[in-house]
Amino acid sequence: MAKKKQSYVDLKDQPVPEGSHLLEVDNLKMYFHTQDGVVHAVDGVSYTLDRGETLGVVGESGSGKSVTAKTLMGLIEMPPGKIEGGDARYRGKSLLKMTEEEMQHVRGNDIAMIFQDPMTSLNPVYKIGRQVGEGLRLHRGYSKKEALARAVELLDLVGIPEPEKRVNEYPHQFSGGMRQRVMIAMALACDPDILIADEPTTALDVTIQAQIIELMQEMQKKNGNAIIMITHDLGVVADMADKIMVMYAGRPVEFGTAEEIFYDSRHPYTWGLINSIPKQETDEKKPLTPIAGNPPSLVNLPSGCPFAPRCPYAVGICHEKLPEHITTESGHYSACHFADDPKFLAYAPETSRTRANLAARKAAGAQHAAKEA
Amino acid sequence: MAEKTPLLKVEHLSKDFPAESGVFAKRFARKVSAVNDVSFEIYPGETLGLVGESGCGKSTTGRTIMRLTNPTAGKVYFEGKDVAAMNKRELKEMRRNMQFIFQDPYASLNPRMTIGEIVSEPMTIHNVGTKEERMRTVRELLDVVGLNPEHINRYPHEFSGGQRQRIGIARAFALRPKLIICDEPVSALDVSIQAQVLNLLKDLQNRYGTAYLFIAHDLSVVQHISDRVAVMYLGKMVEISDWKTLYAEPHHPYTQSLLSAVPVPDPDIQKSRERIILAGDPPSPLDPPSGCRFHTRCPIAQGKCSQEAPEFREVKPGHFCACHFAEPFPIKQSSIEL
Numbered sequence: 203m204a205k206k207k208q209s210y211v212d213l214k215d216q217p218v219p220e221g222s223h224l225l226e227v228d229n230l231k232m233y234f235h236t237q238d239g240v241v242h243a244v245d246g247v248s249y250t251l252d253r254g255e256t257l258g259v260v261g262e263s264g265s266g267k268s269v270t271a272k273t274l275m276g277l278i279e280m281p282p283g284k285i286e287g288g289d290a291r292y293r294g295k296s297l298l299k300m301t302e303e304e305m306q307h308v309r310g311n312d313i314a315m316i317f318q319d320p321m322t323s324l325n326p327v328y329k330i331g332r333q334v335g336e337g338l339r340l341h342r343g344y345s346k347k348e349a350l351a352r353a354v355e356l357l358d359l360v361g362i363p364e365p366e367k368r369v370n371e372y373p374h375q376f377s378g379g380m381r382q383r384v385m386i387a388m389a390l391a392c393d394p395d396i397l398i399a400d401e402p403t404t405a406l407d408v409t410i411q412a413q414i415i416e417l418m419q420e421m422q423k424k425n426g427n428a429i430i431m432i433t434h435d436l437g438v439v440a441d442m443a444d445k446i447m448v449m450y451a452g453r454p455v456e457f458g459t460a461e462e463i464f465y466d467s468r469h470p471y472t473w474g475l476i477n478s479i480p481k482q483e484t485d486e487k488k489p490l491t492p493i494a495g496n497p498p499s500l501v502n503l504p505s506g507c508p509f510a511p512r513c514p515y516a517v518g519i520c521h522e523k524l525p526e527h528i529t530t531e532s533g534h535y536s537a538c539h540f541a542d543d544p545k546f547l548a549y550a551p552e553t554s555r556t557r558a559n560l561a562a563r564k565a566a567g568a569q570h571a572a573k574e575a
Numbered sequence: 576m577a578e579k580t581p582l583l584k585v586e587h588l589s590k591d592f593p594a595e596s597g598v599f600a601k602r603f604a605r606k607v608s609a610v611n612d613v614s615f616e617i618y619p620g621e622t623l624g625l626v627g628e629s630g631c632g633k634s635t636t637g638r639t640i641m642r643l644t645n646p647t648a649g650k651v652y653f654e655g656k657d658v659a660a661m662n663k664r665e666l667k668e669m670r671r672n673m674q675f676i677f678q679d680p681y682a683s684l685n686p687r688m689t690i691g692e693i694v695s696e697p698m699t700i701h702n703v704g705t706k707e708e709r710m711r712t713v714r715e716l717l718d719v720v721g722l723n724p725e726h727i728n729r730y731p732h733e734f735s736g737g738q739r740q741r742i743g744i745a746r747a748f749a750l751r752p753k754l755i756i757c758d759e760p761v762s763a764l765d766v767s768i769q770a771q772v773l774n775l776l777k778d779l780q781n782r783y784g785t786a787y788l789f790i791a792h793d794l795s796v797v798q799h800i801s802d803r804v805a806v807m808y809l810g811k812m813v814e815i816s817d818w819k820t821l822y823a824e825p826h827h828p829y830t831q832s833l834l835s836a837v838p839v840p841d842p843d844i845q846k847s848r849e850r851i852i853l854a855g856d857p858p859s860p861l862d863p864p865s866g867c868r869f870h871t872r873c874p875i876a877q878g879k880c881s882q883e884a885p886e887f888r889e890v891k892p893g894h895f896c897a898c899h900f901a902e903p904f905p906i907k908q909s910s911i912e913l
Binding site: 378379407409410411460464477478480494553 | 628629735736765766768771774792793795833834838840844853
């Protein structure tokens with residue numbers, strides 16, 4: 203174990219090369235070659251991430267958000283998967299060109315991942331303490347005893363009561379929320395630079411979801427790690443994400459800061475996602491506004507904009523031409539032909555800010571009218 | 576409302592499960608009390624939302640109503656008849672009018688049956704119509720739930736999660752039942768698809784006048800479809816009211832915390848609003864806390880709460896709440912006004 207350790211330089215102790223970011227994903231393409239044809243699971247994803255930042259990746263099932271994350275971690279089986287282009291650099295070093303041995307050192311140590319289903323991602327036949335300490339033994343050369351002691355501390359840190367007792371229990375003795383806490387403890391054991399959370403709260407009750415999100419934010423404040431939060435619910439990332447990437451059919455359709463995505467969103471798919479969430483209104487019931495239809499098959503994508511068949515505003519050009527990214531000065535982009543048309547953007551859903559603006563304008567108008575009178 | 580007779584009446588329903596099995600199970604009877612003294616009514620054409628965390632007994636309540644399990648105590652009346660006293664024939668007749676939609680659209684459809692067979696099965700069991708008539712009904716139903724009637728000979732694996740849930744809904748409506756118990760029908764779906772299915776259920780209700788018992792763990796989902804909402808915690812009902820009152824002035828601290836836990840897709844609101852995040856997990860129903868079952872996690876618990884179980888009392892007409900302090904704490908509205 204000690205020998206192995208020497209042959210590697212801990213990547214996260216390396217400085218980030220000047221002018222680049224902690225993680226740079228550059229036009230990444232991952233296709234699956236199956237009997238039914240080529241599945242364009244990830245088709246040109248780019249973003250950058252720095253320490254302390256949180257990136258929210260939002261989209262429906264099958265939009266390629268999990269595959270993007272798994273590609274970074276080298277968890278996609280190849281074949282059928284194949285990287286068709288692009289690169290992903292972690293501290294200036296390409297993750298895609300690493301050997302499996304190097305990758306093993308990155309996984310868990312530099313970049314850690316939490317999965318949706320906490321039951322299937324824990325091994326049912328090993329005690330919790332052993333599983334939490336596994337990364338430490340592997341990457342840090344801790345002894346069994348040291349690893350167990352650290353596991354107790356970690357469990358305590360993520361809010362599991364009586365950690366000394368709980369390290370000797372098995373996963374089935376934990377509830378869903380507690381298991382997800384164990385997963386977080388495990389992921390943070392080696393103090394990774396990046397924590398990728400793939401729908402970590404989808405299987406949990408809302409009350410427990412709130413706890414887990416709070417915990418992830420607290421741990422981020424303490425450790426300064428970056429988070430990539432993958433979810434299908436924009437509400438979940440509303441107060442935790444700095445940047446948000448909305449994905450559809452393997453492509454990013456909108457990217458911007460959380461502010462821009464929620465208050466100045468420029469893609470009808472993002473609007474659809476916002477509108478689908480039931481609102482807490484108590485005056486009257488309006489029917490929900492879902493996105494019509496189903497996500498397209500990634501084998502034969504519709505020509506033109508992949509969202510066009512479901513888009514309520516689609517016109518001729520949408521079915522013919524794939525939209526380019528229309529980017530604003532701040533780097534906020536949207537893959538929609540009409541993203542820079544102010545008339546079109548008036549269809550964007552109401553937010554607390556537009557309502558506040560409207561109220562202010564109304565009040566000003568009333569004042570004006572009163573003066574006139 | 577007062578004139579109408581309820582379609583379904585549940586009175587002091589309790590369901591215990593033995594916690595041990597084997598020869599001595601009876602002697603050292605430790606019980607999980609999954610449902611404890613739950614009462615409510617559902618009127619024709621109405622939707623009652625039933626909300627609570629995992630393990631609070633909401634699904635068990637649904638299953639007991641349909642007599643998929645027998646109640647330990649209490650009574651269930653469907654159209655005035657005691658469900659527990661029914662013989663096999665009566666039970667079959669009752670189930671013709673009471674159908675179920677399940678949570679998991681993958682596990683609840685037989686992978687070896689075609690869509691046509693799945694949707695027509697209830698009609699086959701109840702001997703409705705000839706084969707041709709049944710197939711015609713199936714096509715109609717598929718059309719109504721937004722699936723292509725041409726797909727009648729396809730198998731479940733060819734459909735996505737949302738589409739499968741539509742198949743389950745078509746099956747539940749095949750006999751035009753008076754009541755459908757929907758057990759978390761949208762929990763496994765993406766938000767965009769969730770909204771589609773909720774709208775569909777609402778449309779079908781308007782069309783056929785079916786009553787729903789809508790079980791979910793998320794108050795925001797239930798709000799849209801329900802006329803009245805009941806909240807359960809650890810086998811007990813803690814609050815029931817019409818939906819407006821429940822969302823505007825929730826009385827029980829548990830209801831308030833559930834409401835405040837729902838994420839809002841608006842960072843300004845999400846950051847500024849007051850949230851009650853409950854600590855820990857729900858306690859084990861094997862050994863429920865004394866007094867008020869919620870007192871271990873309650874943000875306003877006082878000495879009295881751990882000793883005395885609160886009465887399920889009417890705080891306002893039609894609004895019941897089981898909390899000692901429900902009135903002195905008319906706690907903040909969780910919906911947001913700006």
